[in-house]
Amino acid sequence: MRAAVLHRSDAGQPYAQSQPLILEELEVPHPRAGEILIRIERASLCHSDLSVVNGSRPRPLPMALGHEAAGIVVETGAGVHDLHEGQRVVTVFVPACGACRACTAGRPALCYRGAESNGSGDLLHGEALLRSAQQERVNHHLGVSAFAEYAVVARESVVPVDDDVPAEIAALFGCAALTGMGAVFNTADLQAGQSVIVFGLGAVGLAAVMAAAMVPGTTVIAIDPLESKRELAQRCGAALVAHPTEAAALVAEHCDGGVDLAIEAVGSARVMESCLGLLSRGGALVSVGLPAPDQQLSVQALQFAGVGKRLLGSYMGDAVPERDVPRYLGFWREGRLPIELLHTDTKALSEINESLDALASGAVVRRLFIPGE
Known part of the structure; x- marks a missing residue:
């Protein structure tokens, strides 16, 4: 072969x-x-x-x-x-x-x-x-x-x-869907009415956008330096899109006190640090991207105990494949995904x-x- x-x-x-x-x-x-x-x-x-x-x-x-x-x-x-x-x-x-x-x-x-x-x-x-x-x-x-x-x-x-x-x-369901959608549904357990920002609009980030858009009442913000990716994110369900340099201003304008959930799908410690700064009190950052092993995270430790922010790792979207693949395929059949x-x-x-x-x-x-x- x-x-x-x-x-x-x-x-x-x-x-x-x-x-x-x-x-x-x-x-x-x-x-x-x-x-x-x-x-x-x-x-x-x-x-x-x-x-x-x-x-x-x-x-x-x-x-x-x-x-x-x-x-x-x-x-x-x-x-x-x-x-x-x-x-x-x-x-x-x-x-x-x-x-x-x-x-x-x-x-x-x-x-x-x-x-x-x-x-x-x-x-x-x-x-x-x-x-x-x-x-x-x-x-x-x-x-x-x-x-x-x-x-x-x-x-x-x-x-x-x-x-x-x-x-x-x-x-597309063995990695992109499992990882991106699982970060929203399994790791973060996104609730109705919450706000979400997704950094990095590759296949995993876009799958996260799709998942977040399926939750009633969510405000979904998608961030990427490429205009083509931002346009695609809108087709995937994002309400707001922006270049990374505009992310903080967009959150300040549309999310009172910060976002409830940030999905980091870039694989960058620097982007993770930026995401933590955009979170609301009690908000969660889900790390999905895979940074190089030599990257180090430097953040103010008081953000966690002081205001209840959470940093969650998500590998393969915390998936149970036998459960999640049929479930996500069901969303696709229904025209929701x-x-x-x-x-x-x-x-x-x-x-x-x-x-x-x-x-x-x-x-x-x-x-x-x-x-x-």
């Missing part, structure tokens, strides 16, 4: 010239017990992929990238009885073991075993299966490695969806490096790939 493999994380931009991802022929692995083989229909390019390419999220190399996708079950391993050949599934990037401290507490997105296998490039049920033509190990990306024609994943890495959900739609707005275009996998540049510049929100083309 053909797969996009990263061998080094120091290639500079433009990626169209440095070509950090190489399309290689890998052996198609067979699933072990507890695993399935899927044919990737559509795979989506996300900033989490870009962060591995640029080295801000160090991962063991070489690695076959890609983690947000929709696919068709081709083969099931021993012990997998609830999926069948030909069934469409959505991939999720944290395979939850169901037995660790986080899983038993109802927080599978923080699964200890899933985090360990993701960090090592292995799968939940065993070591990495991917091999090059020279029989060298190739690591899995977040238990998925979706920029390939096929993927072997743990059963826990997929959620089945109905056949009437197009692959182009289904592929215009998730298709996140789909910028679809390309052949051979355009993956040029697409990294497009994502880094903000020219695309979610570009999908057809791995077989």
Whole structure:
């Protein structure tokens, strides 16, 4: 099978010239017990992929990238009885073991075993299966490695969806929808009538805008330096949009005493600090973006005990994928969730490096790939 493999994380931009991802022929692995083989229909390019390419999220190399996708079950391993050949599934990037401290507490997105296998490039049920033509190990990306024609994943890495959900739609639910919408519904538990500001209008930030706009009586403010992203946020349900330099004035004008909820989807400690300054008494900042490991947060400590502000981390939107993917798909079916707005275009996998540049510049929100083309 053909797969996009990263061998080094120091290639500079433009990626169209440095070509950090190489399309290689890998052996198609067979699933072990507890695993399935899927044919990737559509795979989506996300900033989490870009962060591995640029080295801000160090991962063991070489690695076959890609983690947000929709696919068709081709083969099931021993012990997998609830999926069948030909069934469409959505991939999720944290395979939850169901037995660790986080899983038993109802927080599978923080699964200890899933985090360990993701960090090592292995799968939940065993070591990495991917091999090059020279029989060298190739690591899995977040238990998925979706920029390939096929993927072997743990059963826990997929959620089945109905056949009437197009692959182009289904592929957006494994990361963008789970993370952005979950930050609003699960982490923050946004209430009717509250005000929300979202910084960073990539796919995750825009999904957060959509979720917040679904809550009755909310005032949704969307912030991004790119005018095209701000215009898209209005189509996603934002009532007010602004450049980051205008955010404070907009909050002062429209939110008495500050915003109730700030979603930081940029991945910047500096933006997080700015968000804390915009919160009302008792307001909450939800950190969704992934800052580089060397970034440090410097804030006035008295903001927390003194006026009751809260800083909440949200990984994968605190999602329970088996519950949330069907729920969010239900919103889409009802016409309440215009998730298709996140789909910028679809390309052949051979355009993956040029697409990294497009994502880094903000020219695309979610570009999908057809791995077989």
